[in-house]
Amino acid sequence: MSIFTKILQYIFTGLTIGSIFAMVGLGFNIIYNATDIINFAQGEFVMIGGMVMVSLTKGMNIPMIPAFFLTIIIVAIVGILLERLAINPLSNPSIITIIIITIGASIVFKGLAMLIWGKDTFILPAFTGETPINVGGAVIIPQSIWVLGITLLVVACLAVFFEKTLLGKAMRACATNRKAASLMGINVNRMVMLSFALSAAIGAVSGVIITPISLMDYHRGTMLAIKGFAAAILGGLGSGAGAVIAGFLIGIMESMGAGFISSGYKDAIALVVLLLVLFIKPTGLMGKSELR
């Protein structure tokens, strides 16, 4: 394998896994924008998404497409329950309290997942076949194309939602000015709930599409949350476009690092990026100039 094909191969791998970081990063941003909360249970939504899909398709023999949408709905409900039961009842909590709550929630989700699904690793069949496609000497598996395509579709849908629909605009209004939003007759409370549902749904989508490639088990969520968080920070907290670009970047860096240095350091790369960004440019690539 020439160095060129190697690099190309790492880029394909990086884009695939980077898609998931991008989506987790987007999930962080949606909740952050609507509420100022960093929801560290975001990675758990991905894990639950993958696991629920496994149960629905393998345990209950539901065909893939209805199971996909059912999974999204179930995980969105989990997101709503998290917000209603753990976050909404607090009046005027500090941000740090809420962050601790979301970390606690992620541990609870992990524990419940272990009780429900056990410690086994699960896999889903690829959506359309397993025959790799040869591109310039490097190979790309069909599922990678699904992952990339669905990620871009999700990003596009979110952009339309936030830019074109009144509901999306109302959510952005809550993000820019809560008090004014409430004076416009926007139910801020409901928008917060909706932001959790939306983030959870996006997490579910990424869980379903990545499980055929990277498998899924009960403790996969934590690392995904950390890497998605790194993507959100590198992109600039609150910036959707930033999170997507940064997610791909971190994915590529990770696969390059794994390939050229050692796969043992794979997980460290996102963390190094996270630390460097926080030291050098805390506002990230596309963040607003001021950070709260």
Next chain:
Amino acid sequence: MLKLVSVSTYYGAIQALKGVSIHIKKGEIVTLIGANGAGKTTTLNTISGLLHPKKGQIFFQDMEITRFSPERIVSLGISQAPEGRQIFATMSVMDNLLLGSYHRYKRKTRRQIQQDMDVIFELFPVLKERIKQKAGTLSGGEQQMLAIGRAFMSRPKILLLDEPSMGLAPLVIKEIFSKIKALRDEGATILLVEQNAKAALNIADRGYVIETGKVVFQETTEKLKENKEVQRAYLGKGYKEVWE
């Protein structure tokens, strides 16, 4: 139309309103003047449902609305252009106005909303020129026009304006106040909170003076303007000897 009956509002243990009673009749401009920290904004936020009073009642068209949520109050027809304008800075002028109509936005009402927007563009032509611009890039006066326009987009039966003169040049204040008067002449009912008592008394029908959470005077504007205490404290009269 709107009536507050000895309303007391607290911030934690601090009592900001100590039994405020005011009323506004249909078609009036009523002004609430007072110094910083007198409780003007607190009064408006209590009416809007952002704060809930500990004691007292608020009635709107003979219905008690004391503990209603802000969104319910907006949909009943009470809309506020808050202090410091509070526009959605990262969004376009158009989106700001659209969000003003949030509570009544449906496919069926779209045309009506468009018409209301045209009414606002007629009143504030500069907003039409800036329709695609980000609201944060507007000048202070334009932002104030946008804030008023946005509040007006909910088709309020009563409009609450919190210090529309804040931070604006005298000429701009004059323009905005003449527009507020124009709104009234078209049938709007307005509660105007102001520190700039002179400007407010020039366009209002009646006024209340509020001091440390209590209403101390309530009169027609003519009588308020003649009131020695009001002249001294809010209109800067009676100090001639200092200047001459």
